[in-house]
Amino acid sequence: MNDLFSAGSYPGFSRFRGEQTSRDYHVIEMSSTGVYLNEFFEDVEAVKDKLKEMDSLYEALQSAHGQSLSQHNAKAVKDLRSCMDADVALALKKAKLVRVKLEAFDRSNAANWSLPGCGPGSSSDRTLTSVVNELRKKLKDSMDSFNGLRQQIFSQYQETVQRRYFTVTGENPDDKTVDLLISTGERLSFMSSSLIILDI
Secondary structure (H helix, E strand, O other), rough: HHHHOOOOOOHHHHHOOHHHHHHHHHHHHHHHHHHHHHHHHHHHHHHHHHHHHHHHHHHHHHHHHHHHHHHHHHHHHHHHHHHHHHHHHHHHHHHHHHHOOOOOOHHHHHHHHOOOOOOOOOOOHHHHHHHHHHHHHHHHHHHHHHHHHHHHHHHHHHHHHHHHHHHHHHOOOOOHHHHHHHHOHHHHHHHHHHHHHHHH
């Protein structure tokens, strides 16, 4: 039984016994892996920061949308829409950067399979894959939230255009008319005139 715990039988045990030769062996084995993991987790934190920034943009969009529903001034609504468009563009830019980084993680992980302890199916490989998949899920959830908000905003915008068309013309518009008003620049002058009528 004592032979099972001898330094020669199990190299890891000698590390706890303070034997220099075995400890050096573990340092050499883990050095390249450790450097790679340190860089990987630094990059992961940067990606998490980008995802948090996207969450902040989503909250800003929700807030701006709520404000736009209660505004009765055409210029104020137009300014809010411009801010919302800028936030959406920035969120898409950040999402693309995150996606590119996740793809880079996949390539880097595959390239490092040749390192000791990093081969396919190793604990290191499983950890890295799990972290990247979690980040990928967070990105997907974030984009789903943006898409849901976009659909909600568009649906409410259609209803607003329908109501304003009815206020100006006294008729309920069909879907084609609403789509035309939304897709052309005419909607701005139409909305401005309807707001003036509503203000009177």
